[in-house]
Amino acid sequence: MYKSGIKRLVDLLVSLVGFIVLSPVFVVVTILLFIANQGKPFFFQKRPGKGGHIFSIIKFKTMNDKKDASGNLLPDAQRLTKVGSFVRKTSLDEIPQLLNVIVGDMSLIGPRPLLVEYLPLYNATQKRRHEVRPGITGWAQVNGRNAISWEQKFALDVWYVDHMSAGLDIKIIGKTIGKVLQSEGINSATAATMEKFKGTDSLS
16 A cells, blocks of 8 residues: 555655755755856756656756866766765755656655666666656665665665565665765765666676
8 A cells, every 4th residue: 555655645745845844955055056057056867767757857966067178078076066066965966856756757765766878788677676666765875875886776776676665765764864964875986976887797
């Protein structure tokens, strides 16, 4: 019953209240990023949701669009602005995604929505992460976030799909608050964000 209806109702109510409560922060961060990113405070990108359905995710734009002499974007670490770094460190960049939850493209808790280009790279087991709505936070986020490998991340995502419950979601929310306060797992071991997924050799 939780999976089929109650989870969505909780998502809607909590995200509506949360967005209203956080609206002053939303406005302030929008203004700061508007200034830091030359009038572009938001970042929109196509992401796959439940069942592989493509939707547009909205986040605060934490990196500028500076390019090298060849016209290619500079590495993430060089494009991350000071304001953007603070916003990412405090997870404030996730606030706009409450709008994605309100319209039903996302859930508060679930596997993170990744890039569309990764879809053909998943093996049969990894594809199961799309059996539920993607979330703002999830089991993989509270167990390493960007500091763990893709294989570990996907294994945790699928584990969540198989064990999703109200009790587990409450546990994830509690652990998420702790991670945000400690700013853990934001970066991978070698990058400012997370290296691109290039596929796996295993088919299962």
